[in-house]
Amino acid sequence: MFLKWLIMRSWSLKSPCIEILQILVEIPLIKIHSSVVSVAPSFSVQAFRLEGMHTFLYRLNAVLSFALLALAAICIAASMTDMIHKSNPSVDIKVLKFDGLREIYGNDEARVALNISADLSSIFSWNTKQLFVFVAAEYTTPKNSWNQISLWDSIITAKEDAVFQALEYNKYAFIDQGKNFRGLSFNLTMYWHVMPKTTMMYIGSKSFTGFKFPDNYF
Amino acid sequence: MAGVASRVSAYIKETMGSIRSIKLRHIMNQIITLGIIMSSAFIIWKCLIHYTGSESPVVVVLSESMEPGFQRGDILVLHMGSAPVRAGEIVVYNVDGRDIPIVHRVIQVHQDRDSGEVAILTKGDNNEYDDRGLYAEDQMWLDREHIMGRSVGFLPYFGWATILMTERPFLKFILLGVLALLVIISD
Numbered sequence: 113m114f115l116k117w118l119i120m121r122s123w124s125l126k127s128p129c130i131e132i133l134q135i136l137v138e139i140p141l142i143k144i145h146s147s148v149v150s151v152a153p154s155f156s157v158q159a160f161r162l163e164g165m166h167t168f169l170y171r172l173n174a175v176l177s178f179a180l181l182a183l184a185a186i187c188i189a190a191s192m193t194d195m196i197h198k199s200n201p202s203v204d205i206k207v208l209k210f211d212g213l214r215e216i217y218g219n220d221e222a223r224v225a226l227n228i229s230a231d232l233s234s235i236f237s238w239n240t241k242q243l244f245v246f247v248a249a250e251y252t253t254p255k256n257s258w259n260q261i262s263l264w265d266s267i268i269t270a271k272e273d274a275v276f277q278a279l280e281y282n283k284y285a286f287i288d289q290g291k292n293f294r295g296l297s298f299n300l301t302m303y304w305h306v307m308p309k310t311t312m313m314y315i316g317s318k319s320f321t322g323f324k325f326p327d328n329y330f
Numbered sequence: 331m332a333g334v335a336s337r338v339s340a341y342i343k344e345t346m347g348s349i350r351s352i353k354l355r356h357i358m359n360q361i362i363t364l365g366i367i368m369s370s371a372f373i374i375w376k377c378l379i380h381y382t383g384s385e386s387p388v389v390v391v392l393s394e395s396m397e398p399g400f401q402r403g404d405i406l407v408l409h410m411g412s413a414p415v416r417a418g419e420i421v422v423y424n425v426d427g428r429d430i431p432i433v434h435r436v437i438q439v440h441q442d443r444d445s446g447e448v449a450i451l452t453k454g455d456n457n458e459y460d461d462r463g464l465y466a467e468d469q470m471w472l473d474r475e476h477i478m479g480r481s482v483g484f485l486p487y488f489g490w491a492t493i494l495m496t497e498r499p500f501l502k503f504i505l506l507g508v509l510a511l512l513v514i515i516s517d
Contacts, residue, residue, distance in 0.1 A: 256442060257442070312483045
């Protein structure tokens with residue numbers, strides 16, 4: 113009987129608080145009603161009971177809801193600490209040279225060498241899983257009020273890797289929607305998309321202005 | 331003799347009546363409880379759709395194309411918003427002729443001056459090339475209509491339950507069976 117009780121208990125032992133409360137209530141009752149009944153059998157009856165307030169379902173439900181509530185609270189707390197987290201990233205982007213400007217299928221395409229250096233280590237907080245860093249060229253044309261072309265990107269998963277310098281040609285095709293590149297001025301913006309371990313994501317950025325395409329195809 | 335028979339039949343009728351009333355009340359109670367659970371779930375879902383402006387406010391990541399940022403089984407929370415889509419955002423989009431929506435990052439945006447319409451190009455962080463290969467034939471850009479939502483936050487691992495239940499249907503039946511059993515044996 114006791115073994116059965118133990119098995120049942122270990123199976124349904126989800127909310128010790130309720131169990132302890134129940135024991136506290138049960139023991140005096142046993143003492144009052146019968147002096148011969150030992151403690152263990154009364155528990156076994158208790159464990160097999162399937163109706164009433166203290167069924168397995170009720171306990172499971174209580175434990176699961178409490179666990180979800182606690183998890184939600186922790187997630188919100190993590191987001192809150194991210195909001196008050198202060199950072200001062202330093203970024204520098206330079207255009208080293210243009211290595212081609214041509215027309216391709218009715219659109220302009222440029223090839224450009226960039227010098228990107230940054231220290232983004234202060235952005236990392238305890239809830240940061242990774243930074244997705246990318247540099248986008250941004251410009252306006254007579255047809256489009258806004259153009260954004262990602263030229264280079266990198267995934268940074270550790271704070272130690274957040275200080276970097278990259279001397280690279282554009283990783284992705286630098287192609288306009290139309291033929292507007294010649295002599296056009298554009299901005300280069302570094303964006304860092306902060307991907308958390310949980311909850312809110314956010315984007316930070318720093319812009320650099322005053323870049324200009326060559327005046328002719330070459 | 332007749333008196334005994336009538337007394338027995340009255341007793342049976344009474345017992346049956348009490349059993350029936352208990353059962354009926356019990357069944358009705360359970361139906362109402364089930365109805366409340368289902369309708370509140372439906373209400374929460376519809377409210378989420380309304381507030382986020384996205385037809386599916388919560389999606390589960392299925393592929394590895396956004397690793398290590400998003401892993402298989404992560405849950406994404408979407409929000410549509412009225413602001414135009416910008417590079418760097420992670421959007422969920424539908425392609426004509428494809429059943430399953432895709433979660434990828436926006437890498438190019440061209441916004442038309444007159445119409446305000448955006449042309450969007452996406453790419454998975456973990457993929458070598460942009461998504462033109464995934465789009466419909468001869469499709470160069472995504473429009474606003476293709477975008478189902480823009481991700482604002484995520485919860486890790488919680489989507490595994492959904493993945494397991496869609497890919498292993500027998501698990502769904504086991505779960506439903508256990509739940510039904512618990513409902514029957516509990517009061």
